[in-house]
Amino acid sequence: MSQFIITTDTNSDLPEEYFKEHDLGVMSLKYIVDDVTYDRENPLPVEEFYAKMRGGSMPTTAQVNPDDAKKVLTEYLKQGMDILHIAFSSGLSGSYNSVRIAAEELMEEWPERKIIVVDSLCASLGEGLLVHKAVKMRDAGRSLQETADWVEAHKLEIVHNFTVDDLFHLHRGGRVSKTTAILGTMINIKPVLHVDNEGRLINIDKVRGRKKSLNALVDRMEKQIQGYDNDIFFISHGDCKEEALYVAEQVKKRFGIEECIINHVGPSIGAHSGPGTMALFFMGQPR
Numbered sequence: 001m002s003q004f005i006i007t008t009d010t011n012s013d014l015p016e017e018y019f020k021e022h023d024l025g026v027m028s029l030k031y032i033v034d035d036v037t038y039d040r041e042n043p044l045p046v047e048e049f050y051a052k053m054r055g056g057s058m059p060t061t062a063q064v065n066p067d068d069a070k071k072v073l074t075e076y077l078k079q080g081m082d083i084l085h086i087a088f089s090s091g092l093s094g095s096y097n098s099v100r101i102a103a104e105e106l107m108e109e110w111p112e113r114k115i116i117v118v119d120s121l122c123a124s125l126g127e128g129l130l131v132h133k134a135v136k137m138r139d140a141g142r143s144l145q146e147t148a149d150w151v152e153a154h155k156l157e158i159v160h161n162f163t164v165d166d167l168f169h170l171h172r173g174g175r176v177s178k179t180t181a182i183l184g185t186m187i188n189i190k191p192v193l194h195v196d197n198e199g200r201l202i203n204i205d206k207v208r209g210r211k212k213s214l215n216a217l218v219d220r221m222e223k224q225i226q227g228y229d230n231d232i233f234f235i236s237h238g239d240c241k242e243e244a245l246y247v248a249e250q251v252k253k254r255f256g257i258e259e260c261i262i263n264h265v266g267p268s269i270g271a272h273s274g275p276g277t278m279a280l281f282f283m284g285q286p287r
Helices: 016-021 046-054 066-077 095-109 125-139 144-157 167-172 178-186 210-224 241-255 267-273
Strands: 004-009 025-027 030-033 036-038 060-062 082-087 115-119 158-163 189-195 201-208 232-237 259-264 278-283
Touching: 004 066, 004 125, 004 144, 025 066, 030 267, 046 267, 060 267, 066 082, 066 095, 082 095, 082 125, 082 144, 095 115, 115 144, 125 144, 125 158, 125 232, 125 259, 125 278, 144 158, 158 210, 189 210, 201 210, 210 241, 210 278, 232 241, 241 259, 241 278
Parallel strands: 004 025, 004 082, 082 115, 232 259
Antiparallel strands: 030 036, 030 060, 158 189, 158 278, 189 201, 232 278
16 A cells, blocks of 8 residues: 555645644645735734735635646655645635646656545535545555545535625625625625535525524534534634634534534635634535
């Protein structure tokens, strides 16, 4: 059984210490704030990023390009490793396609090595949870192919329940109309969204008031987890940690799942969802 490494991208929103602890390769998506370009190697502190957004800055983002992907993958090929890359949803970015192109070119140069690129159809810590499951399999001694097959077979069982505090960021990204954003803001409507089978953001419900929107994430979970034995759940947030802790406490209280990873929604996704985003991820019934 050949040794392999798992790589992913910064949109998996896993904590930096997780990447290091589990020896993961990471591709960085760039983001631009006030005409300055940042990435994983040169980051803008995430609290400052959200403070700038609250102050009116409108960040933009850039996908992974094939050359950048080749640099990351080549590093591991030189070490004699095969690679499983778990990519940000193709429904939200062209990064998956860039890595797929890079992998095809590299396998011609390194025919003795194997690179498998999986389109996660997931976002933020939903992608992170899929990476976590792959890490557990790798560490248990499963092969590259076994791990990749499991990830491909179960990726649509990563449930994404999330809400945003400000509809205008979704409007800017083309997710809701200007009329919906204005009216929703006036009457304090909060959307409840998920990620569909094509890896795109879909609005599935709306509630009035922030607290109700947070509770709605957990309420939906009750039906979705039936038949699944979750030992961990993930929460990502747009710089609203106290509310994230509230959601985590509700999950622990209602479902008895004690282990949880909580982290910020990173800038590359936060640029489009905005401050106050709250997202809950777990294994559940297919979308």
